[in-house]
Amino acid sequence: MADRTGTFDGVHRRNLSKLLVLAHLEGPLSRARLTAETGLNRSTVASLASELADLGLVEERAPDPTNRVGRPSPVVAAHPSVQAIVVNPEVDAVTIAAVGLNARIVVRERLEVDHLVTPAETADLVAGVLARWRTTELRDARIVGVGLAVPGQVRSDDGLVRWAPHLEWTDAPVRELVESATGLPAGVANDASLGARAEHLFGAGRGVDDLVYLNGGASGIGGGLVVGGRLVSGTRGYAGEFGQNRPGIARQDDRRVPDGVLEDEVSRARLLQVVGLTHADEPTLAAAIAASGGLAVAEELARQQRILATALGNAVNVLNPSLIVLGGFLATLAAHDAAALEAAVAAQCLPVASEGLDIRVAELGENRLLIGAAELAFARLLADPLAD
Amino acid sequence: MADRTGTFDGVHRRNLSKLLVLAHLEGPLSRARLTAETGLNRSTVASLASELADLGLVEERAPDPTNRVGRPSPVVAAHPSVQAIVVNPEVDAVTIAAVGLNARIVVRERLEVDHLVTPAETADLVAGVLARWRTTELRDARIVGVGLAVPGQVRSDDGLVRWAPHLEWTDAPVRELVESATGLPAGVANDASLGARAEHLFGAGRGVDDLVYLNGGASGIGGGLVVGGRLVSGTRGYAGEFGQNRPGIARQDDRRVPDGVLEDEVSRARLLQVVGLTHADEPTLAAAIAASGGLAVAEELARQQRILATALGNAVNVLNPSLIVLGGFLATLAAHDAAALEAAVAAQCLPVASEGLDIRVAELGENRLLIGAAELAFARLLADPLAD
């Protein structure tokens, strides 16, 4: 009905939210820091914090021993037993984990599969694992929801997976399937977007308000963008598909695919091929590249960097971010000659737009998607801790 | 010091702001509609509205005669005598106008110049015109600030014009110059960004939360983007420079400039050339194109559409907007064969991303930049009507 914005109740809820978000994002914080951070009154923070504690959403612990003058301030921490179940279905496995409100992974299980899982199978797998965990690791946990990171386009309204090419899912109502299998509210989003969110909140993009994130995987390039501190989803949730872009290619002989898209030209498969591997994880590929002194390898790296630089330059012109975060094989590609990439990007965009632009490698490891997906499940709670 | 967010005072200020913004954007509104729109209580709206009236920011008029049952509701309208001075320096002229809080242009004057104006000259021109107006048209006006729309890159922190190539301004502190010449607070921004803001708030993009705006001018292509209902400025304010992008060009012989950018390939000058004109305003160019049955003209239009479609497809992949607004000669280019352009864009981006995508022509005429610039001047007032 009414969105309580503008009323007193709304203020209260927003203040609770603000505290909980701080505890969630910044980790354990003293009450004193919370008052400083929120600008609220000491007494107000005290009452809000104890309200959150009563709700079981935060723990108030004894003060940390600090070496400063004055009365020690109790530490407020997001309650670790408030948890989200997160799911990442892939071609060869389904990873399921539980993530605490303190953003730490509690349990994690990778279920290898010998065939492509269907949406219904995925839901059943989640329900099964959850039922087992509920009697063991998560006996005392309070599970607030499920977040799914899906390699495909997900409609944000209803979580419908419109198309996940590698899983061969089309218009899959996986959100509803998971909700009815588990009895928990679920959220679904594109995996790369969730990676962007994770890197923004907990990784290389901490505290940065405008960033572009690109991840290079085995099957293509995905991404996400943060504008003004908020993850961009677009109208329907399909934003961030950098891999499908067609960047300019200045040298005609740099092109491999006629009318190809970015991920046709800048691809992990081509890197593997040129170093003579068929399958390899990222460290192995990076090592192989570093070890190789071959001209062909150097050529291919330079070619891919040139095309990537144009794509990044385009993004910089349009979005004027202060940071570009590269993950997966794009991190390997960038790390190989970071200065060259930075220079190429700067050369391909408006001079002022690249001022103060930083290009960094993603920090979070393989848990990135899980942490991002947990944000989906925590979103409601964080936005309004009183919304049951 | 503290940003009063989260306190009661903050609620009050936000509510005042909400009402004023509604009156500003939606035009005159009944108090009844305001209560519905804000979700606040009748009595609250009454008190807020009369507070705004006391501040001289809105007028409360007698009810409009409506044919509906029930007691008529007084109409609240943004006060037209609360005004902004707006300035648009160009190569051949400086346009100065006064815009009311009701978003209507009160006075407008185009001062032709026979040389490139300097920032200091611009400031003097503004101060001179303003002084004259203050004794005539604007005798009873309450001028709250100045907004400048500059064709160049403007740093958002301090309004420094980093580079305006056609005006030949470099690192021009035009904001400070105007502020000290007029004694009014001033804001400066890129002209195309302000065009995007105007089209978003009052033009083809009304009510649309995610849109991309591209304007084709004589000297290039500028643009702006709205994400989640907010104009994107980027870290330093340089966002929206679509004209400097390098989109993929599938057919090699479509390229005119080696390693050229979008505005090298998709250009008004090339259109003029192919129809055999040297100078023409937009209607003249459009008429010439429509009149010409020549193959060369059709070829050039199709070529430019192809390249534009790739650039737009890239933007759609990344931003998933629900609307693309085209202005200037890009509107002419699009109108020539709208279906072809839509199809080409859809073919160049992820299928789901173009679902429900609309491509429209800009609605606001030559006053677009002025109305956008007024938003700069009104921003403070609208965000916090009590902030003196």
Place this chain on the structure above:
DNA sequence: CATAATTTGTTGCGCTTGACGGCAAATCAG
């Protein structure tokens, strides 16, 4: 033309909730 129905302004009251100030508590410096 009179009465009913409907919508909305007006008024006074109450309640929620954050700010404020005084005091106590807990630490460190010397």
Place this chain on the structure above:
DNA sequence: CTGATTTGCCGTCAAGCGCAACAAATTATG
């Protein structure tokens, strides 16, 4: 052990919104 400093705790205060009852102004109905 004393003073300084920081912070928690508690009682009081007040700003401002919701609410409900009533009044006012219009249309619908017979």
